[in-house]
Amino acid sequence: MEYQRMIPVTIVTGFLGSGKTTLLSSLIKSRQTRRLALLINEFGEVSIDGALINDSVGGDEHVRIHDFPYGLIAYGDDEHFIPTMQAIAGRRANVDHVLIETSGLALPTAVMELLQTPELAGDFILDATLAVVDTPLLLSDQFDRDLSADSPQAAVADSVATLFEQQLEYADVVVLNKIDALDEDALLLAEQRVRDRAPNVRFLELAYNAQLDIRLALGLRLHQPTFTTHNHRFTPIPGSGAPTLGSHARLNGHAHSGLAGHSHGLTTHKHFHEQDPGWLSFVLRSQEPQQAETIKQALIEVAKAEPLLRCKGFILFADQSVLVQGVRTRVTIGSDTAKQSSKESELVFIGYHLNRNTVAELLSKLTGTAWK
Numbered sequence: 001m002e003y004q005r006m007i008p009v010t011i012v013t014g015f016l017g018s019g020k021t022t023l024l025s026s027l028i029k030s031r032q033t034r035r036l037a038l039l040i041n042e043f044g045e046v047s048i049d050g051a052l053i054n055d056s057v058g059g060d061e062h063v064r065i066h067d068f069p070y071g072l073i074a075y076g077d078d079e080h081f082i083p084t085m086q087a088i089a090g091r092r093a094n095v096d097h098v099l100i101e102t103s104g105l106a107l108p109t110a111v112m113e114l115l116q117t118p119e120l121a122g123d124f125i126l127d128a129t130l131a132v133v134d135t136p137l138l139l140s141d142q143f144d145r146d147l148s149a150d151s152p153q154a155a156v157a158d159s160v161a162t163l164f165e166q167q168l169e170y171a172d173v174v175v176l177n178k179i180d181a182l183d184e185d186a187l188l189l190a191e192q193r194v195r196d197r198a199p200n201v202r203f204l205e206l207a208y209n210a211q212l213d214i215r216l217a218l219g220l221r222l223h224q225p226t227f228t229t230h231n232h233r234f235t236p237i238p239g240s241g242a243p244t245l246g247s248h249a250r251l252n253g254h255a256h257s258g259l260a261g262h263s264h265g266l267t268t269h270k271h272f273h274e275q276d277p278g279w280l281s282f283v284l285r286s287q288e289p290q291q292a293e294t295i296k297q298a299l300i301e302v303a304k305a306e307p308l309l310r311c312k313g314f315i316l317f318a319d320q321s322v323l324v325q326g327v328r329t330r331v332t333i334g335s336d337t338a339k340q341s342s343k344e345s346e347l348v349f350i351g352y353h354l355n356r357n358t359v360a361e362l363l364s365k366l367t368g369t370a371w372k
């Protein structure tokens with residue numbers, strides 16, 4: 001039988017808004033000669049990430065994007081994942097690496113399992129699973145449980161913490177992101193918090209401005225059958241100027257052997273998070289032009305008042321549509337403008353038991369414009 005090269009797959013996971021798409025965009029820019037296929041999965045019904053990555057690709061024929069809105073990649077009810085992967089396998093001569101961005105509410109296990117099914121196992125091999133962490137949120141206890149009361153807020157915190165911990169648990173590599181304003185002590189504390197939650201993580205990497213050296217992200221071969229027990233070493237990026245974490249020595253010596261696959265009992269795990277009906281996403285639209293500062297403050301107020309974890313989309317100002325990104329109460333109005341002119345603002349909201357009418361009313365009141 002003719003030998004067929006297995007195509008390596010990297011899964012990029014991480015909680016809502018941790019910076020997966022931004023990180024992938026920067027990886028694409030540093031791809032050099034690698035030919036990439038990207039599968040982008042979002043929880044919301046409107047694909048924002050796919051559009052942003054498409055902008056980064058800018059017509060590069062060696063990078064192909066496959067968009068999966070609706071957030072349910074790799075579940076039984078997703079009929080596109082296996083055919084898409086098979087089509088990628090069909091053009092294997094032109095694909096060096098597959099990157100899969102899961103939705104911020106997904107565990108990577110569903111994808112990991114599917115890679116082992118008969119339809120895909122002969123063509124793909126898991127390279128590594130990366131979990132991207134919003135480090136400032138980790139440091140401000142936003143992924144901690146609220147043990148103080150049996151309240152709706154505690155339920156949100158509990159659901160967030162569970163998901164966050166499990167994303168870390170299944171990761172080979174944890175990427176500390178959004179660290180541009182953090183000092184060494186803060187980084188060490190963040191490392192400790194990750195290790196407390198996920199002692200088996202093999203690598204911890206630092207992404208300044210959502211940039212990761214591509215050699216630390218792709219081609220890690222952490223799941224190759226030929227791997228035998230060995231020590232890992234952390235090698236600082238040459239010339240990057242990035243400080244190393246003081247305790248990187250502890251990253252060495254995490255022993256694994258044989259197949260080196262995850263021993264997390266994948267088949268027994270119920271992927272309940274994406275099926276947890278508490279997590280909701282909806283889109284609100286407005287036809288009236290918005291004011292930048294007003295909409296920004298309004299979104300911050302909504303995030304303070306309601307269980308809103310993420311919002312993103314394009315806002316129509318007087319003469320153009322501009323990207324808006326909200327991660328909890330941190331809202332930024334970007335410099336990116338929509339490629340296609342739009343006659344309305346369109347925002348995706350994601351939250352836990354988030355009420356659409358309440359958000360629409362609040363946003364309408366705070367902006368003095370109709371949102372529905």
Ligand SMILES: Nc1nc2c(ncn2[C@@H]2O[C@H](COP(=O)(O)OP(=O)(O)OP(=O)(O)O)[C@@H](O)[C@H]2O)c(=O)[nH]1
Binds near residue numbers: 016017325
């Ligand atoms: N300051 C700073 N902001 C960042 C960094 N990485 C990402 N962001 C911002 O964080 C927000 C969310 O980034 P995304 O890349 O869309 O996050 P995501 O994980 O893909 O989000 P979801 O797909 O919705 O889960 C955006 O406003 C980014 O500009 C970083 O390293 N530093």
